[in-house]
Amino acid sequence: MADNQFDIVIIGGGPGGYVAAIRAAQLGFRTAVVEREHLGGICSNWGCIPTKALLRSAEIFRYFDHAKNYGLSVERSAFDLKAVIQRSRGVAAQMNNGVQFLFKKNKITTIWGEAKLTKPGEIVVTASTKSVLGPPVEAPKGALGAGTYTASHIIVATGARPRVLPGLEPDKKQVWTYFEAMNPDSFPKSLLVIGSGAIGVEFASFYRTLGAEVTIVEVLPQILPVEDAEIAAFARKQFEKQGIRILTGAKVTNLDKKSDVVTAAIEVDGKSETISAEKVISAVGVVGNIENIGLEAVGVKTDKGIIVTDGYGRTNVKGIYAIGDVAGAPMLAHKAEHEGVTCVEAIKGLKVHALDKDRVPGCIYCHPQIASVGLTEAKAKEQGREVRIGRFPFIGNGKAIALGEPDGICKTVFDAKTGELLGAHLSGPEVTELIQGFVIAMNCETTEEELIHTIFPHPTLSETMKESVLDAYGRVLNM
């Protein structure tokens, strides 16, 4: 095979693309990944991972603030913004190196540049024209460059970028996207966050913990719109206790920028008000990167900004696939990874199951954390299900009390007829680490009975999960 011929070429080296590449290599495919900026994608470099590093700094800072509660004393708690960011960037760099190592280990070729589909089975790669987010990343050693490449299978994994709403266009200086919010020059005294999804509330949490005045504006009636209403209400209360101001059903109609302050005109319940803040974060969602990759040239079908696929990543054009954010919601790294693996395995002819979107968990790392999987109570009822609801507050959990983190709730949604676990919704300490128990349970199709028969270790926060199940069946023990 010539150097420019591959079995599988993946456009985009994010979590979906790089994992698909590794799986493809494992299955014996000659595999290449085209990447224009940084292996590991947004997730490793400007998303999931570096924000977790920032939030960890905030978490430790919060512990300092509450040291007295634990019988400890801290003379003066303070933070060095540069060092906090430096640590976050270091973590991202480490992830990036990790992906390079994995590619080398699995003999995956990196092609550095921007790919464009020219016809089925062929892409043309040109040097990247994208303005880079951080200091330019060097092409990994041994990477191929501009040229024409062919592959029997081409997987589009180009990811997503922040959505831009008219009038709220980010300007890098005063109106930020998550890129600037992750890498600020100075710490803002006040901050307006537009949008209360995962990205919005994580930054709100980070900046509030470190002392900024934070306001969240959400256009829908509920913050965290995709979460269970009860969890969203609980989180809202916690955020407000921390001093975050929250406006729901509120629309930002205009941003008036002065040199050191942005004044937002907001419509709430038909009334207008203004909020001034030093910086604004626009966190109104992300949109798929479907432009300028030649989809039109080969006739790949798109719908509302995403590529239409069949659950195994196949598009309407033979030999062209799409996975991850660009293939639609939920736009989450782990969903992209799963789709990447499924897509490659289906190409190989292995027996795979199409993605079940009702079993994709979601995690938010604000304080308190939020984690969920499956149907919310409202969604389950909307589907005409008769439900049994279990709830357990963390105040009834010994470990939570010992940790000094008694604020939390674990809610479970069961089908009243079959005992099927339809959904689980948690907010509280480390719930992002707990949710996986419910995800496994759902995937194995357990009913309440197996969960009730399962021994949960004591003392752990996970006991709240079992108690919630018990509560759904009127058998709660520690409340």
Added chain:
Amino acid sequence: MPINILMPALSPTMEQGNLVKWLKKEGDKVKSGDVIAEIETDKATMEVEAVDEGTLGKILVPEGTNDVAVNRPIAILLEEGEDSSAVDEAPSGQKAPSEKAASAPEIRKGESVSAPLAEPPKTTALPVSDRALKTNGSAGKIFVSPLARRIAKERGIDLAALTGSGPHGRIVKKDVENAQPGASRQAPPAGGGFPLIPDEQIRALFEPGSYDVIPHDGMRRTIATRMQQSKIVVPHYYLAVDFELDALVKMREEMNSYAPKEDGKPVWRLSINDFMIKALALTLKKHPEANASWTEGGMLRHHNVDIGVAVAIPGGGLITPILRNAQDKSLSQISQEMTELARRAREKKLKPHEYQGGTTAISNLGMYGVKHFTAVVNPPHSTILAVAASEKRAIVKNDQIVMATMMTATISCDHRVLDGANSAELMQTLKGYIEKPIGLVM
């Protein structure tokens, strides 16, 4: 630890079988995939393959033993480094399960026969050298998700009748939801008749000593169950039609004279039945509404005509090997394939996929001089054609009494699938093919 080799379940309904023959002796080395024994069920004799490697330490059930219960240990396999003294470690017979039992229900290579109910240490259920066997054995543990098990219970679905689509053939929610609710509940208990009158009352009607009691074998029970099930569930009706066979008989003779020869013997010899198979196949292809199976969820309209042909077993019983895609096969192909299937059917050597399924059936009692009879539909078929003897009859043609070779065939139909007019049209088409048999080779 020595491994118990268990009596495998070769079909969902199998509860016991006969251990016909050991192909390995005690002390023989055994590799995974080696055929170690032959087992006879109600329908077939099948080879049993080893799953694990080792040495055959002890044979617990000697060959020639009848009615060995499924999952009873039949031999002990020693793993590498174990000597025959270790045999005692493996409990013989169905003793109490030990702590290790929980690890047993792990599905092994290529098989879906499931692990036993009472598992001795590191028990291995045997695979059968037949990949078509996809059911979870009813006697063993069924791999099913808890949710699927609960839904099945609520809807009255027999899990043993389902094929799992989950990992390693596990039955999951989707499989149960796609199954026919209640379908299996209509069946009388597997493996036996549905006693209208208790045995004692029947016996009381006869003088003691005036009869012998012959125990039912598996095949007899299966026939009893299936036929009874059909007559209870399937609303039958019957249409009899006379066919003039002279043209067919002539064509058959001519075709047979063209059969290629090997060692002076013709390679094939077409029978009237081969013509009937082909004619029925082409007829059903023209009447797709009749090549169908009733399910609660919707009519299964089959793309191919797979014809079960009843074959009597010497010594009693019958089995219907399936001639698949009959519509696409030539008469000579049908003839050769049928000869082979019938031979193996009589020797009870058919594999389950060779006698399970099918879309229709033919029963031919012509060779016994039977003038007319009706047959019982064998679901999921919706029809069965009962072919009687061909004979010279005086018939009226153009107001003249003439002699013709005639045969009466009767179709039994499932009224849930077909109405009378459908079947009558179908018989007309069949008549066309039989009386102008050139259509069968065009």
